[in-house]
Amino acid sequence: MHLSPDQAHPPTPETVDRREGPYGEVVLRRRGEDFEIIANGCFLMDTSDGRSERLLIDAALAALPAGRPSPALLIGGLGVGFSLTHAAQEPRWGRIAVVEREAAVVDWHRAGPLARISAGALADPRTELLHTDLVAHLRESGERYDALCLDIDNGPDWTVSEENAGLYGPAGLAACRARLTPGGVLAVWSAQPSAAFEEALRNAGFTEVRTEEIAVARGVPDVVHLGRRPDLPA
Numbered sequence: 001m002h003l004s005p006d007q008a009h010p011p012t013p014e015t016v017d018r019r020e021g022p023y024g025e026v027v028l029r030r031r032g033e034d035f036e037i038i039a040n041g042c043f044l045m046d047t048s049d050g051r052s053e054r055l056l057i058d059a060a061l062a063a064l065p066a067g068r069p070s071p072a073l074l075i076g077g078l079g080v081g082f083s084l085t086h087a088a089q090e091p092r093w094g095r096i097a098v099v100e101r102e103a104a105v106v107d108w109h110r111a112g113p114l115a116r117i118s119a120g121a122l123a124d125p126r127t128e129l130l131h132t133d134l135v136a137h138l139r140e141s142g143e144r145y146d147a148l149c150l151d152i153d154n155g156p157d158w159t160v161s162e163e164n165a166g167l168y169g170p171a172g173l174a175a176c177r178a179r180l181t182p183g184g185v186l187a188v189w190s191a192q193p194s195a196a197f198e199e200a201l202r203n204a205g206f207t208e209v210r211t212e213e214i215a216v217a218r219g220v221p222d223v224v225h226l227g228r229r230p231d232l233p234a
Helices: 051-063 082-088 103-110 115-123 134-140 162-168 170-179 195-203
Strands: 014-021 024-031 034-039 042-046 073-076 096-099 127-130 145-150 180-190 207-214 222-228
Touching: 014 103, 024 103, 051 073, 051 082, 051 145, 051 180, 051 207, 051 222, 073 082, 082 096, 082 115, 103 115, 115 127, 134 162, 134 170, 145 170, 162 170, 170 180, 170 195, 180 195, 195 207, 195 222
Parallel strands: 073 096, 073 145, 096 127, 145 180
Antiparallel strands: 014 024, 024 034, 034 042, 180 222, 207 222
16 A cells, blocks of 8 residues: 555654665655555655555456466565565465566565565565666566566556556556567556546557455555456567
C-alpha cells in the first residue's frame, strides 16, 4: 500500500539516509516503527501495509494459464521489499528477477534497515537482483518471463520521473509484451484506477484486461491493472 497511514498524530519522520543520484534525490525516512521512501520530494511507499504489493504478485500468478510449471517472474521496482518477499514465499514461482535502478534502495536492502524485510528473499536461490533501469532492461534484454509485476512510481497517471512515463505508453507496453512468454501476464500497480491505461493495454495487444482494487483508509483505492499476452503471437 503506497499511501501514508491515516493517523491522528503521526510520529515526526526522521531522515535515515539521503542520496543524490542520476534520477534525482531519494530519501529513506523512519516514522515510528515504519520506513518511508521519498523520491524527488514525492512519497512513494512505506512499510505500514503491504496488501497491494502482495495482490500484485498473487493476481499475476492466479492469471497465468493453469499447469504452467515454475513460471519465471520479473518484479519491476524493489521498493520496501514487500513484493519480492511475498513472491519468494510462494514455492510455485521459479526464477524471480527484481530490477531496481536506485543504488540507494539496493544498499538499504543489502546492508541497511530494509534488510529486515528482504534478507531472506534476496538469499533465496531463485532470486536475482538486477541493478539497472527497468525500461532499458525491458527494451534491451533478451530474457523472457511468464509474469511481469511492475511497481514503478505511483502508477501510469502519476509518475515521479519523466524517464518512467514511457513505460506506460505504446513503446513501453510493446517492450513488456515482447518480454512475456505466450499467455504471460502483465500486472501493474497504481495508486488510482486508470481507464485510459486499461485502454492502452488493449491497444498494445493485451487481452483479458481487468483491474483489481485494494481499499484504503481514505480516498481512491490502490489497484492492480492486469493483462495477458495472447497464447499465440498476434
